Amino acid sequence: MLQTEVLIVGAGPTGLTLALWLTKQGIKVRIIDKSNGPGETSRAMAIQARTLELYRQLDMTDAIIKAGYRIPVMNMWAGGKRQAQIKMLDVGGAISPYPFILIYPQDRHEQFLIERLQTLGVEVERQTEFLSFEEKTDQIIARLKDKNGQEAICQAQYVAACDGARSPIRHQIGSGFKGDTYKGLFYVADVVATGVEPSGEAQIAFEKSDFMVMLPYTGTGNYRLVGIVHDERGENSERLTFEDVGPKAIQALNVTIEKVNWFSTYKVHHRVTDYFRQGRTFLLGDAAHVHSPAGGQGMNTGIQDAINLAWKLAAVVKGQASDHLLDSYEIERKQFAHKLVETTDRVFTFATTEGSFADFLRNYIAPIFVGLANRLGNVREYMFRIVSQTMLSYHESPLSSGKADAVQGGDRLPWVPVQKVDNYDPLSIIGWQVHVYGDPGVELKAWGERNRVPVYSFIWHAEYGKAGLVKDALYLLRPDTYVALVDPEGSVVKLNDYFDTNGINLNP
Numbered sequence: 001m002l003q004t005e006v007l008i009v010g011a012g013p014t015g016l017t018l019a020l021w022l023t024k025q026g027i028k029v030r031i032i033d034k035s036n037g038p039g040e041t042s043r044a045m046a047i048q049a050r051t052l053e054l055y056r057q058l059d060m061t062d063a064i065i066k067a068g069y070r071i072p073v074m075n076m077w078a079g080g081k082r083q084a085q086i087k088m089l090d091v092g093g094a095i096s097p098y099p100f101i102l103i104y105p106q107d108r109h110e111q112f113l114i115e116r117l118q119t120l121g122v123e124v125e126r127q128t129e130f131l132s133f134e135e136k137t138d139q140i141i142a143r144l145k146d147k148n149g150q151e152a153i154c155q156a157q158y159v160a161a162c163d164g165a166r167s168p169i170r171h172q173i174g175s176g177f178k179g180d181t182y183k184g185l186f187y188v189a190d191v192v193a194t195g196v197e198p199s200g201e202a203q204i205a206f207e208k209s210d211f212m213v214m215l216p217y218t219g220t221g222n223y224r225l226v227g228i229v230h231d232e233r234g235e236n237s238e239r240l241t242f243e244d245v246g247p248k249a250i251q252a253l254n255v256t257i258e259k260v261n262w263f264s265t266y267k268v269h270h271r272v273t274d275y276f277r278q279g280r281t282f283l284l285g286d287a288a289h290v291h292s293p294a295g296g297q298g299m300n301t302g303i304q305d306a307i308n309l310a311w312k313l314a315a316v317v318k319g320q321a322s323d324h325l326l327d328s329y330e331i332e333r334k335q336f337a338h339k340l341v342e343t344t345d346r347v348f349t350f351a352t353t354e355g356s357f358a359d360f361l362r363n364y365i366a367p368i369f370v371g372l373a374n375r376l377g378n379v380r381e382y383m384f385r386i387v388s389q390t391m392l393s394y395h396e397s398p399l400s401s402g403k404a405d406a407v408q409g410g411d412r413l414p415w416v417p418v419q420k421v422d423n424y425d426p427l428s429i430i431g432w433q434v435h436v437y438g439d440p441g442v443e444l445k446a447w448g449e450r451n452r453v454p455v456y457s458f459i460w461h462a463e464y465g466k467a468g469l470v471k472d473a474l475y476l477l478r479p480d481t482y483v484a485l486v487d488p489e490g491s492v493v494k495l496n497d498y499f500d501t502n503g504i505n506l507n508p
């Protein structure tokens with residue numbers, strides 16, 4: 001019988017991220033996958049700014065940005081004409097150190113995560129299938145099938161279901177997966193195209209209720225096409241080829257497809273699991289929520305599920321927190337998953353509804369709105385905030401407390417670079433930390449030393465005030481960098497209360 005602290009089922013982006021973050025925090029994991037190798041198709045393309053911010057904790061951000069492609073411009077086509085252009089390179093300039101949308105195909109991304117995991121000494125166990133499990137008081141006993149077809153038992157404290165949309169673990173725990181399936185059929189294709197002027201820009205084209213997105217991923221003629229088919233062409237999806245759908249979709253753009261490297265179709269669902277946690281089992285990523293690829297949110301949400309859960313599991317396994325801390329995973333992530341499904345559903349329904357009124361909205365009204373948004377910087381910024389997941393907060397969480405001016409417990413800390421001082425620099429560690437913009441005072445510094453929690457102080461500057469931070473207030477940050485507690489008085493008593501209330505012991 002093999003033992004581990006956390007058994008991770010599924011080595012897609014969600015499982016790999018969880019394995020990385022747990023291992024980095026000293027937790028023993030086994031990560032298994034029934035497939036015989038990593039995915040070889042591009043699937044999810046966009047890595048959002050919030051993911052890049054969090055990837056600093058494993059020193060992965062710079063390498064991924066170097067390997068990926070930043071979309072410079074997004075063009076919007078309707079009725080055969082280019083109707084609007086949005087500049088994308090610095091679209092979130094004041095919001096994030098990564099103010100762009102980065103394209104990095106999922107197969108390369110997964111390979112990158114696998115290599116990082118190997119450097120931490122963990123190998124994905126391939127051709128190893130999860131069959132079932134039994135939960136005991138203090139552990140789970142999982143039945144696995146290894147690559148020789150032999151059954152094996154794995155004993156673990158917790159099991160993380162990162163096993164994709166069809167999640168066998170979700171089925172085993174009997175969690176519903178409420179939602180629906182969209183009528184239209186999606187297709188995705190990786191192509192080499194010429195005649196795109198200028199090359200390397202993204203295109204969104206509406207042609208009645210068919211729509212198509214063309215995303216560059218190298219700047220040298222490689223594009224990902226995503227589109228939808230409503231009509232009879234979609235009825236025989238197994239036999240559908242690129243020739244059946246591509247020419248109609250790209251005719252408005254007047255481009256030539258030189259080569260189709262990959263073509264696939266799939267039905268899109270929008271669903272959220274009833275439980276994100278049941279006892280010692282957690283559901284993450286596509287196992288917990290699926291939605292339309294509108295806005296490139298799916299994979300990023302799975303990655304952030306993993307980062308949210310990892311520090312909580314690490315604290316509980318190490319005896320630094322009570323099991324109660326793990327309940328906050330469901331509270332925080334389920335709420336976000338529901339919001340995301342609603343938003344992507346609205347966007348998707350707008351893009352694909354049939355009928356002349358919907359055509360009119362897409363062809364005439366939307367381009368005017370997008371053109372206006374491009375001219376109004378704050379509208380562009382707002383759109384970036386939503387897509388980049390930098391607006392996500394956990395205000396309703398039991399782990400969020402206090403408020404001073406515009407910042408409250410549960411918020412993402414505002415990013416405020418002042419001259420050469422970047423307040424995000426310390427966020428590259430995984431651990432509790434305190435920020436004070438102004439003077440932390442002797443008592444707080446001593447508290448930090450006693451509890452081995454770093455206290456970072458930043459010389460007060462008007463820019464901090466503009467971002468909603470308050471002079472001399474205390475900002476306690478969680479290991480996943482969200483604001484846990486804000487106290488305008490900078491009180492050590494509040495800090496101690498916070499940890500007591502949430503059952504967290506910094507010095508077990």
Ligand SMILES: Cc1cc2nc3c(=O)[nH]c(=O)nc-3n(C[C@H](O)[C@H](O)[C@H](O)COP(=O)(O)OP(=O)(O)OC[C@H]3O[C@@H](n4cnc5c(N)ncnc54)[C@H](O)[C@@H]3O)c2cc1C
Binds near residue numbers: 033035162286
């Ligand atoms: C054709 C296609 C195109 C897509 N395009 C986009 C896009 O453009 N944008 C976007 O955001 N998203 C897109 N997606 C969705 C995106 O790929 C997923 O959101 C992402 O892969 C979810 O990651 P995950 O790690 O949660 O699950 P997955 O990547 O599905 O990984 C689950 C893993 O679990 C393993 N597994 C399952 N059952 C078992 C078992 N019993 N035992 C052991 N292992 C098991 C599987 O082998 C798999 O490797 C696309 C998906 C597909 C299929």
